[in-house]
Amino acid sequence: MKNTHTLLTIFFAIFFISAGMVVKTTVDQEPWVVPGKYKKMENPTDPSDKEGLMIAKRLWSKHCKSCHGVKGLGDGSKAAELDTPSGDFSTKAFQAQSDGELYYKTVEGRGDMPAYDKKIPEEEDRWLLVNFMRTFGE
Amino acid sequence: MKLKTMITLLSLTVGFLAVAQEEEKKEEKPARPAFESQLLIDDQTVIIPTKNTLEWDIQHRFGTIDDGKNLAGLYETSNIRLGFTYSVLDKLNVGFGLTKDRNYYDFNAKYLILQQTRSNKIPVSVAYYGLIGIENSDRAKEIGGFIDQVSYFNQIMFARRFSPNLSLQASFVYSHYNAVVRWNKQVGESYDIFGLNVSGRYKFSGTMAAIFSYQTPLxxxxxxxxxxxxxxxxxxxxxxxxxxxxxxxxxYYTLIPQRNLAYNQNELNSSGLLIGFNMTRLWNF
Structure with missing residues (x-):
């Protein structure tokens, strides 16, 4: 009986240590190739428009926040469930991308990241969202 | 010199027309959606999800709150409707549903007639909603044949998004029963009941809003x-x-709009009030 108890204790100890190791494992993002046409696209909206930023903030809360977090740090409530890390939008590397690249990734999606072409049908709203992502780098 | 002036004037006119046309295009953009879902409590909204979207609706109503001994109605008999709608076009969807209370099944359709524009040239969105309900309970079968089990609901909705936070909607509704159901052993002889619905939402954050609905027969x-x-x-x-x-x-306890409109007996007190919830899930194809 005592042996069984010891065995079970060892089993659970190994199980939880292993689980902890799995949770700590992270996967780097694969390079995301954006077609040249999108890279050069110009954002038709005004990034300083306060009303536009307010609309974009609400879109962010509804569609993006659960994975990307309130401030785009990739720490949303669902982030831990993703196979691919959702990235830190405040970094220089992220902000160095063109507006068109961010637009493309938002609309087309990839892997864990869904395509938002149907959920955000208004083109203007997608660009406003790009403007909002720029505020994470400030 | 004269020719040069004419060319300048012509260029300016063409330029002005092009700008005006562009502005007109900009102005005629549709307003952003007035509501988050096709359902607003017991009311329909003018919202139709984009083409090729499937929506699953789960509507649940607990029993009446009464004296609180039944845990505010949570332990009472509840009513459930499972519904599916599919957007065939951006302005048209069709659906069906199954309801626990009185074993209803229903078929419905919604069409967006007018869409509010940002320029306010069209100040409101207008939509029509129609539902055919078939009561499949033993009691309904005793009344007569299939046609007697059928009832209809029609709604014409006028909604306006006043601001990103505030949206209101008013609707005229009409229900028709092929066979009038008798209740309390008294004869209710009106096959047709008309009504008015007023519903709205006020958003106080990106994802949360206070919602209300008032529905009255006329x-x-x-x-x-x-x-x-x-x-x-x-x-x-x-x-x-x-x-x-x-x-x-x-x-409102029932989940078939014509039953609510024509037969609701729950009053605004603890023996009439109840807790309910709606959940919708969207899939885009």
Whole structure:
């Protein structure tokens, strides 16, 4: 009986240590190739428009926040469930991308990241969202 | 010199027309959606998800709150409707549903007639909603043949998004029963009941909003002193990318709109009020 108890204790100890190791494992993002046409696209909206930023903030809360977090740090409530890390939008590397690249990734999606072409049908709203992502780098 | 002036004037005119046309195009953009979901408590909204979207609706109503001994109605008999709608076009969707209370099944359709524009040239969105309900309970089968089990609901909705936070909607509704159901052993002889719905939402964050709905009949059954009770509902809505969740307190128990309009007996008190919730899930194809 005592042996069984010891065995079970060892089993659970190994199980939880292993689980902890799995949770700590992270996967780097694969390079995301954006077609040249999108890279050069110009954002038709005004990034300083306060009303536009307010609309974009609400879109962010509804569609993006659960994975990307309130401030785009990739720490949303669902982030831990993703196979691919959702990235830190405040970094220089992220902000160095063109507006068109961010637009493309938002609309087309990839892997864990869904395509938002149907959920955000208004083109203007997608660009406003790009403007909002720029505020994470400030 | 004259020719040069003419060319300049012509260029300016063409340029002006092009700008004006561009502005007109900009102005005629449709307003952003007035509501988060096709459902607002017990009311329909002018919202139709984009073409090729499937929506699953789960509507749940607990029993009446009464004296609180049944845990505010949670332990009472509840009513559930499972519905599916599919957007065939951006302005048209069709659906069906199954309801626990009285074993209803229904077929419905909604068409967006007019869409509010940002320029306010069209100040409101206008939509039509129609539902055919078939009561499949043993009691309904005793009344007569299939045609007697059928009832209809029609709604014409006028909605306006006043600001990113505030949207209101008013609707005229009409129900018709092929066979009038008798209740309280008194004869209710009106096959047709008309009504008015007023619903709205006020967003106070990116995902949360306070919601309300008021639905009242405009005529009553003849041949009986039992009157139809209006519905007063207040609740909270949480919307995410693919879901809308609404929890509320109101006094409509059934989930078939014509039954609510023509036969609601729940009053605005603890023996009439109940807790309910709606959940919607969207899939885009």
């Amino acid at each position: 005529n009553d059954h003849t041949g009986t002193d039992v009157s139809i009770e209006p519905n007063y509902t207040l609740g909270l809505e949480i919307a995410t990318s693919g879901h809308a969740f609404q929890v509320f307190v109101g006094n």
